[in-house]
Amino acid sequence: MSSVRMNGVSKQFGDYKAVDRLELKVGEGEFFTFLGPSGCGKTTTLRMISGFAYPDEGTVYIGDENVTYTAPEKRDIGMVFQNYALFPHMNVFENVAYGLKMKKFKKAEIKDRVEKYLHMVELGGYESRKISELSGGQQQRIALARSLAMEPRILLLDEPLSNLDAKLRETMRVELKKIQKDLGITTIYVTHDQTEALTMSDKIAVFNKGVCQQISTPETLYDQPANEFVASFIGEANLFPVKKEPEGISVGGSTFLKTGAKRSGDFALIRPASISLSKLKLQDLNCFPGTITDKQFYGTHTAYTAAAEGLNWKINSFHQTEGHYQPGDSIFISIHPDDIDLVPGV
Numbered sequence: 001m002s003s004v005r006m007n008g009v010s011k012q013f014g015d016y017k018a019v020d021r022l023e024l025k026v027g028e029g030e031f032f033t034f035l036g037p038s039g040c041g042k043t044t045t046l047r048m049i050s051g052f053a054y055p056d057e058g059t060v061y062i063g064d065e066n067v068t069y070t071a072p073e074k075r076d077i078g079m080v081f082q083n084y085a086l087f088p089h090m091n092v093f094e095n096v097a098y099g100l101k102m103k104k105f106k107k108a109e110i111k112d113r114v115e116k117y118l119h120m121v122e123l124g125g126y127e128s129r130k131i132s133e134l135s136g137g138q139q140q141r142i143a144l145a146r147s148l149a150m151e152p153r154i155l156l157l158d159e160p161l162s163n164l165d166a167k168l169r170e171t172m173r174v175e176l177k178k179i180q181k182d183l184g185i186t187t188i189y190v191t192h193d194q195t196e197a198l199t200m201s202d203k204i205a206v207f208n209k210g211v212c213q214q215i216s217t218p219e220t221l222y223d224q225p226a227n228e229f230v231a232s233f234i235g236e237a238n239l240f241p242v243k244k245e246p247e248g249i250s251v252g253g254s255t256f257l258k259t260g261a262k263r264s265g266d267f268a269l270i271r272p273a274s275i276s277l278s279k280l281k282l283q284d285l286n287c288f289p290g291t292i293t294d295k296q297f298y299g300t301h302t303a304y305t306a307a308a309e310g311l312n313w314k315i316n317s318f319h320q321t322e323g324h325y326q327p328g329d330s331i332f333i334s335i336h337p338d339d340i341d342l343v344p345g346v
């Protein structure tokens with residue numbers, strides 16, 4: 001088990017800053033996720049940790065060791081990729097044993113480790129299967145077992161579940177997290193999928209255009225996003241530019257909002273689940289007439305959109321009694337002041 005630190009790390013391709021002055025610390029045994037849209041610098045950052053890319057500036061530490069320019073094979077890191085990268089001409093045993101053989105482990109130790117880690121990914125007994133005889137999910141587990149068998153000090157996972165179907169992804173999320181916790185291995189996970197990040201991580205670093213926007217627990221990212229980008233990327237959000245008025249703030253031109261926000265900012269953030277819908281006006285404060293424009297039923301909740309005060313609102317209704325509006329219905333939307341946060345722009 002080891003920690004990872006990156007101090008002032010930058011990487012440029014031509015004129016483009018793929019990673020810009022990154023500061024982060026991954027604690028021992030932590031499940032740490034790099035989250036962000038395509039091209040934001042997640043993989044480049046991971047490659048600088050693995051040693052497949054070197055930074056232009058800054059330092060990378062694993063534990064107390066400065067590994068900024070250390071070759072990948074000397075870093076004692078395991079990696080699992082989106083495409084599995086298994087050897088198709090070898091069977092399952094040979095795939096999992098490969099790195100151990102290269103490192104000249106004794107035969108008995110290789111056999112023990114292959115058995116142990118195949119059992120851990122629930123594929124004990126599959127040793128002589130061909131790779132082509134395995135499903136995508138099974139192949140991904142073999143790739144994981146192959147990395148774990150080396151007992152590395154850090155595990156890096158680059159979008160490992162993105163080739164799997166939705167149901168399998170969900171199962172693998174739970175299994176992967178369990179294995180990680182059982183082994184206590186420091187893990188860095190790259191994804192653009194916020195559900196994966198929120199459900200699996202101890203901490204998440206949110207990236208945008210090469211810049212790390214915020215590093216926090218999933219709960220803090222959702223409840224106290226550092227800025228408009230994080231607020232829009234984590235969970236669903238209504239984000240409206242605000243105008244500062246003498247007595248408070250207004251959105252959409254002249255709609256006054258009373259907010260309990262403890263900070264100031266350029267955008268009002270209102271989560272769709274915190275808005276109530278009603279046929280009648282329920283309160284004077286933060287209650288506006290509008291019209292339902294769309295309805296999508298998800299089982300657990302109904303997602304509405306409504307036009308009110310010249311703005312489009314997203315509203316998630318979890319109450320069955322509220323779940324009966326149709327597009328075209330006249331409604332009132334109500335928001336408690338404590339559910340209106342203010343966030344800075346990026």
Ligand SMILES: Nc1ncnc2c1ncn2[C@@H]1O[C@H](COP(=O)(O)OP(=O)(O)OP(=O)(O)O)[C@@H](O)[C@H]1O
Nearest residue numbers: 013016018036037038039040041042043044045192
């Ligand atoms: N070897 C390279 N040469 C030139 N540009 C590169 C190179 N590698 C990455 N880039 C650019 O750097 C930026 C960051 O790429 P990176 O692969 O780190 O993004 P990412 O967040 O992992 O994206 P994705 O989720 O699509 O994999 C992108 O604009 C990419 O085009």
